[in-house]
Amino acid sequence: MKIYLKETNLKFTWKSTSDDPDTLKKFLNAKGISHRMYKRIKTGGGSFKINGVAASGSQLEPGDVVEVVLPDEVSDPNVAVSDQPIEVVYEDDNWLVVNKPAGLTVVPGPANRDDTLVNRVKAHLVNAHAVNLVPHIITRLDRFTSGLVLVAKHGLANSLANEMLAKKTLYKQYAAVVAGKGLAAHGVINHPIAKDPNGYGQIISDAGKSALTEYWVERQFSDRTLVKVVLHTGRTHQIRVHFAAIGHPLLGDALYSGPMDLGIDRQALHATNLEFVDPFSKKQLTFESQLPEDVSRILD
Numbered sequence: 001m002k003i004y005l006k007e008t009n010l011k012f013t014w015k016s017t018s019d020d021p022d023t024l025k026k027f028l029n030a031k032g033i034s035h036r037m038y039k040r041i042k043t044g045g046g047s048f049k050i051n052g053v054a055a056s057g058s059q060l061e062p063g064d065v066v067e068v069v070l071p072d073e074v075s076d077p078n079v080a081v082s083d084q085p086i087e088v089v090y091e092d093d094n095w096l097v098v099n100k101p102a103g104l105t106v107v108p109g110p111a112n113r114d115d116t117l118v119n120r121v122k123a124h125l126v127n128a129h130a131v132n133l134v135p136h137i138i139t140r141l142d143r144f145t146s147g148l149v150l151v152a153k154h155g156l157a158n159s160l161a162n163e164m165l166a167k168k169t170l171y172k173q174y175a176a177v178v179a180g181k182g183l184a185a186h187g188v189i190n191h192p193i194a195k196d197p198n199g200y201g202q203i204i205s206d207a208g209k210s211a212l213t214e215y216w217v218e219r220q221f222s223d224r225t226l227v228k229v230v231l232h233t234g235r236t237h238q239i240r241v242h243f244a245a246i247g248h249p250l251l252g253d254a255l256y257s258g259p260m261d262l263g264i265d266r267q268a269l270h271a272t273n274l275e276f277v278d279p280f281s282k283k284q285l286t287f288e289s290q291l292p293e294d295v296s297r298i299l300d
Contacts, residue, residue, distance in 0.1 A: 009046070009069045009131065010093070010154055016064040024048065024058040027066060032160040032279065040155070045071035070154060073134040079108060081126055082119035089148065089287055094280050096121065096135075096151040099289050102266050105143045121151055138165070139172060139274065142237065147174070147271025148289045160279040165234070173273035174229040175291060176239055177298060178248040179259050181220050183227065189213040189242040193235045201255050202237045204245045211235045213242045219299065224251060224262060226299060228272075240267055251298060263298040270295055 014031060021027045028038060028048075041048070048055040049067040060066070087099040098121070100106070105116040113119075121135040136158035138150040150170075152158035164170040194208030202208075212232035219226040225248065229239055240256050243249055249258035253267035274287045291299075 009072060010156075011067060011069045012156065013065055013067045016060045016062055016066060018062045020060070020062075022060050024050070024055055024060060024066070027060055028068065032156055032163060033068065034159055037155055037159060041068065041071060070132075070156060073132040073154060075122070075126070075133040079122060080114045080119050081123045082115040083123050084115055084120050086117070086120045086124055088124070089289070090285070094153055094157040095278070095285075096124075096153055097274065097287050098149050098151065100141055100146060100149045100271075102144050102146040102292065102294070106137055106140050106149065117149065125153070136161070138162070138170075139271070141271055142240075142267070142269075144266035145269045145271065146292050146295075147269075148172075148274045148287055149271070150274060157280075164276055164279070168232070169276060171273070171275040172231065172271065174231075174239060175218070175270045175272045175295070176215075176227050176229055176243065177251045177264075177268035177295060178225050178227060178243045179223070179251060179262075180248050181222065181225050183215075183217050183220075183225055183248060185217050187215055189215070189246060191242060191245055193238060193241055195236075202235070202241045204241065209233070209235060211238050211242065213238060221299075224298070239269060264294055266294070268295050268298065 016027060021030055025038060047069045051065050088096065089099050090097040100117055105112050107118050108116050118135050118137065122133060125133050132154045136152035138152055138161040141147060141149060150161065152161050190212050191204045192206060192208035193202050193211040194205035196203045210233060214230045214232060215227045217225055218228050231238055240250055240253055244256035249256050251258055251262050251268040252260060252264040254260055258267065270291055272289050276285055278285050
């Protein structure tokens with residue numbers, strides 16, 4: 001697949017093979033363009049061409065070159081621009097990887113509509129004179145969780161990233177400091193999680209959704225343990241709820257009864273690693289974020 005960045009639109013081209021679907025819609029669906037996106041392209045200023053000619057039919061032959069021009073994703077006036085800084089780890093035409101600090105909310109909400117990660121990324125895109133000004137957050141983190149966040153810079157990247165999440169081919173790893181010691185060197189926590197009907201957080205409940213957390217002990221101290229964590233499901237507060245459920249809540253996690261007197265006043269949780277095969281370039285992309293100072297300090 002070839003990708004072209006123009007002043008006004010993103011254009012993608014693919015060559016059909018005998019192994020591909022023989023209709024345009026099915027072919028594009030296999031490339032990550034859903035029915036909804038197909039309709040938005042068709043009615044929103046984008047275009048489809050087959051061998052350089054506007055697609056009037058839907059039949060494809062092997063060797064046909066399919067060209068898709070995405071309509072610009074224009075700025076939403078209700079989403080403010082914040083010129084506060086972001087730490088960019090990686091950027092290309094399709095992806096932005098940032099290192100989010102603890103305390104920064106990811107998406108605008110009633111409590112903060114003007115200075116979230118989305119607001120800051122939007123400013124970054126505006127300053128870069130990008131034509132697509134709608135940041136698509138792929139790996140969302142809690143406000144007080146720090147670390148790597150993947151952002152898709154346009155609708156097709158967003159669609160392909162969500163496919164990776166569904167197929168579990170987007171690898172994410174976390175570091176957490178939990179209370180106590182005595183954890184097995186390697187373990188799996190398998191407890192369903194549901195929203196707490198009487199509070200803000202989540203609870204372990206047979207009526208909840210299945211949740212699976214895998215961990216490895218990295219370092220153990222007299223009153224705390226550093227663990228490497230991989231999520232096999234993506235439930236709200238999953239790491240925090242699961243470790244609290246087995247008697248090892250995260251340090252600084254007031255919501256889930258974590259100790260608040262061991263040197264950190266936010267949950268000791270950091271998104272350290274992010275890996276995936278880029279569906280555009282087919283290259284392996286690997287990113288790592290070192291522990292921030294407040295987490296490193298409680299391990300000294």
